[in-house]
Amino acid sequence: MPGKLKVKIVAGRHLPVMDRASDLTDAFVEVKFGNTTFKTDVYLKSLNPQWNSEWFKFEVDDEDLQDEPLQITVLDHDTYSANDAIGKVYIDIDPLLYSEAATVISGWFPIYDTIHGIRGEINVVVKVDLFNDLNRFRQSSCGVKFFCTTSIPKCYRAVIIHGFVEELVVNEDPEYQWIDRIRTPRASNEARQRLISLMSGELQRKIGLKVLEMRGNAVVGYLQCFDLEGESGLVVRAIGTACTLDKLSSPAAFLPACNSPSKEMKEIPFNEDPNPNTHSSGPSTPLKNQTYSFSPSKSYSRQSSSSDTDLSLTPKTGMGSGSAGKEGGPFKALLRQQTQSALEQRGGSPHRFCRRREFPFFTLTAFPPGFLVHVGGVVSARSVKLLDRIHNPDEPETRDAWWAEIRQEIKSHAKALGCHAVVGYSESTSICEEVCILSASGTAAVLNPRFLQDGTVEGCLEQRLEENLPAGCGFCHIPYDELNMPFPAHLTYCYNCRKQKVPDVLFTTIDLPTDATVIGKGCLIQARLCRLKKKAQAEANATAISNLLPFMEYEVHTQLMNKLKLKGMNALFGLRIQITVGENMLMGLASATGVYLAALPTPGGIQIAGKTPNDGSYEQHISHMQKKINDTIAKNKELYEITPPISEEIIGSPIPEPRQRSRLLRSQSESSDEVTELDLSHGKKDAFVLEIDDTDAMEDVHSLLTDVPPPSGFYSCNTEIMPGINNWTSEIQMFTSVRVIRLSSLNLTNQALNKNFNDLCENLLKSLYFKLRSMIPCCLCHVNFTVSLPEDELIQVTVTAVAITFDKNQALQTTKIHVEKSLQRASTDNEELLQFPLELCSDSLPSHPFPPAKEHLESASSNSGIPAAQRAASVDYSSFADRCSGWIELIKLKAQTIRRGSMKTTVTVEKASPMGEGNFRNRSAPPCANSTVGVVKMTPLSFIPGAKITKYLGIINMFFIRETTSLREEGGVSGFLHAFIAEVFAMVRAHVAALGGNAVVSYIMKQCVFMENPNKNQAQCLINVSGDAVVFVRESELEVVSTQQPTANCQPSCTGGEVTT
């Protein structure tokens, strides 16, 4: 009996009037945990009762402590009839279960009723006494910390990053049980809320167990979602990254304790090789030699010989790029093999971890310095499934198998890109009736194996410094073998270091590494797409969806690429592609933040070409369009301050002569044999060509031009920080905006649909800019769009983001200063900021960057031989010509496995890119005061500008249902949802405040399911939110407090901002 939960009910206030006669209420409270219930006395005739109860004590297993929520029900006593419920409060006591977090939950909680909303508040005090439990077979995982934040939380240091943890639990949805026919909506809603709360607790406990098995002590980037599968059940699933974290304030005390247990499962590569130093010199020296042997002239030679670029999908071409590339290739492969083997080894050693370790995935989007070596590009997989009833909830094998399948696919895609790991990994579903699309995506990357194994960081730091010499470009360098490219990419020598190859465009799902050198500012780029689909049942429906998916993916990427070029940028970060399925349509929405990476080549312009050039007026039209596009590109470059350093080869001619281009194009479309004549590589001299041969293409061009840039003073991005802005002031405003439009059912065409959807998103953005105009200059960060199709003709878009003000005067900064600063930061920053003591790095320069693992070398070749199918599945979106035909062939080739009750299709998309040492996450901003007492800040970011997070209090994970049968009276659907979302915010804030916190970071609204039935005057909404409750201290206050180590605190605040570009 390892825990004692103590609860005290203090008082209530603002209770609703329950007795019409007296206009008062006779309230009492039931406190329930597990199967035990206590009651307070009835406090007669008051709307502000003072119960001041005794301590109610529950003696429970810690397993229950983790699973069960504390349930507090406020009732109105009625002598003659049944007592009326006023409302409930569910309190997740998990934060009390680990020592460093909250010690007491105490405060005012809104009393919530699923029918009436918030009805007054109740003051509750909750404590937990935990007894130490030495039972090794325990089922609980008390003490494992959970973080929603997708980076190593501030004030912690990552000792080991163990890797992927996942779990799912299933149950019947109470809403679909037979009993639901005879119980009230309130009872049904409460049953659902309680069940999901229970399932969340169970899930978290199970994940915690896995983390303990891995000898970790925390889960970072914890993402929990639920799938409402309707008749077939309710799935709650979660993924995260297991880590061993070390509190920064007491590193010395913690390290040994943590290392000793981890010894027994120590990674094999290290056991083999107890002295890393001996190996370090081997690989690292060749690397150096190699890099220096790349002569600038050679790297340019490739660009000048344009004809050698082959656009076909066979990767064998393009080899004439010189010996440098050839030399680089094998070496790269070696590196890859080594790190990969390290990973696999780890997975293989203790067999019970096998299942987990087989996926080298990381839900993190930002990393400790030195962690990321290279980035390969985006990998994604989707699968269409038919839902069937989950027969045995205790063995959710089907759902597990589905996800395992997808993850396997992701893994192999990453392999095809020469990467052994996937970072920025996430999973999602879209369900319509009995069809479910499962999606997973991430960024293939090469990681520094050091972090995955042990607390020793010297190696990576050494490597980081080494690779870092050409500042901020290492991660851009391609991880795959140039000789054996998984898809045709257009490689050039890095514009920064001139030594390694880089792709022309880079797509990733992670945040921009803090040390990346960026020119100008970034911007939000969205691709939006609708596709009509015939209504169908079951398998026919699934087949139809499967068939549409590849086209959707392809078009989304074309749009992204076009828009990126239109912005004059060459890389996307934080890419998130959402495909939503509805009854009669599919929607695709991709959001990302475009930036200009200094290391990548200048993007070419967009070239418009017509099919029938003989028609004079048509030509004129084309040239008019061309001019418009060129103007837009020029304007965007100015707007986002993209002024790359000018050198001869960059200037070139951004857009070739139109006539010439169109001729070339025609020839290409006439006969693919002539392709070799073409020069369509996407280097600086090449244009991206849009062929206008039908109305669709016209549509594309128009939609490109209709995206209105934000008004001056506004920037937007969907990453944590805005590249190019680094002087945040402290004003933040988090918001959620929801829009639902009804499509006129008449003449629904793809084009009309696209336009509607596009307008919806654009108008929504415009509204946001207008509403937040008082904050100018400001930036919308972490803009997160979610699309759903609640009904036949309804499209719902939900946006959550945070607006942060910045100081305009300091906003301009040249790249040079930047680079200098980041370099300086890298070398001088204190350990608190970097999370890794820097002294170590100077001591340990000679340590080895790569673990040897010789036995795996032989498998190098077999591994680099990528299965043809996978190679086919990856598509290079950067090359335009032949893309269509290539793609369609691919689709034809693609095997669709239709099995009984399940069907799947997979679409993979990869973008070339490397990833450097992703040091992340220093985004403190200039100090600013003005914190009001009692205010709880909420932000989707992992930091608070101008403040320092001093304590993490635990995860907030809340699920609410709200229902009404008087929709009109509550102000219609808008009034209903507006009130509900405001209530959800209020309940989150109240819980955070009760934990003693003053902010929620990494806040996310994971689900907002809205259903209405205006005819019946009814509506229902389900919302799931999560985040990390924290305590923050304003930097201005901090400086006063901590004068004994002034530099430690000042430094981050000053440099933190700059690094963000």
Next chain:
Amino acid sequence: MTSELDIFVGNTTLIDEDVYRLWLDGYSVSDAVALRVRSGILEQTGATAAVLQSDTMDHYRTFHMLERLLHAPPKLLHQLIFQIPPSRQALLIERYYAFDEAFVREVLGKKLSKGTKKDLDDISTKTGITLKSCRRQFDNFKRVFKVVEEMRGSLVDNIQQHFLLSDRLARDYAAIVFFANNRFETGKKKLQYLSFGDFAFCAELMIQNWTLGAVDSQVDDMDMDLDKEFLQDLKELKVLVADKDLLDLHKSLVCTALRGKLGVFSEMEANFKNLSRGLVNVAAKLTHNKDVRDLFVDLVEKFVEPCRSDHWPLSDVRLFLNQYSASVHSLDGFRHQALWDRYMGTLHGCLLRLYHD
């Protein structure tokens, strides 16, 4: 494509002062949008009318939800649903309880009942203030009245404590409540020249001197009800005009003191008895509720108008009233000096305030 649902919810509740004013003024969403368009906001921000419409709707919805809390301002401070900085909360409350001069003049002194509420249509037409705004203002008056009636302690303090209003606004509400409670007639044509400020000034003096609270601070409604005993006693003042000797003596005392100091001396001398009779009779009649209600009518009729028709300058009125009040202390046969001071002290201030064009 029609928008079914369109909402924006900030962690910190966004309050647009301009939209708040339009809402308080009772404009419909479409009128408000039209007014905002006219203000040139579209040009300033580059927004479209649709954006403005959506923004206005959002704010209106927010205000609608806040309204319930504004009815009991302390609730606004303690509620958890809307996170609003304290300065904004104060602004919301202050503006919500602010009222229009034109409106308050219409209802001042009227019973805050359903009957009056029915007349709001007419008031709206007459004043050009939207009916919605009239209703809000009327309901505010009534709500404040309901809360503070039968309450102990200072009226202004009570209002401030329960409605968190600024001192200035709380004083105004005290006057409104006081007038409504005593039902002073303010709507007569001859009173039209008086502003709300004039009445509020008088109300404050009367609350300070003529109510129960002036003598005993431990009674319910101490600041709202006039001190009945005092009103009864005022009958005693009648002797000042009923006793011819006393009246003559009073007149001669005043005339002697003011001779040569008053521009309108002869008019004063001629009118003294009428004016004195008027002022004393007003006092003597205050035992009847009906006459209490007509207090301001009587004062204007019996004093302000005669003086005005003789073109007394304000300085002369002041001199006269000073002397008129003070001279009574020299009347040996008059025994109610304290009563006279309590009455005349207040009336003196009121009359000076009421004496203007």
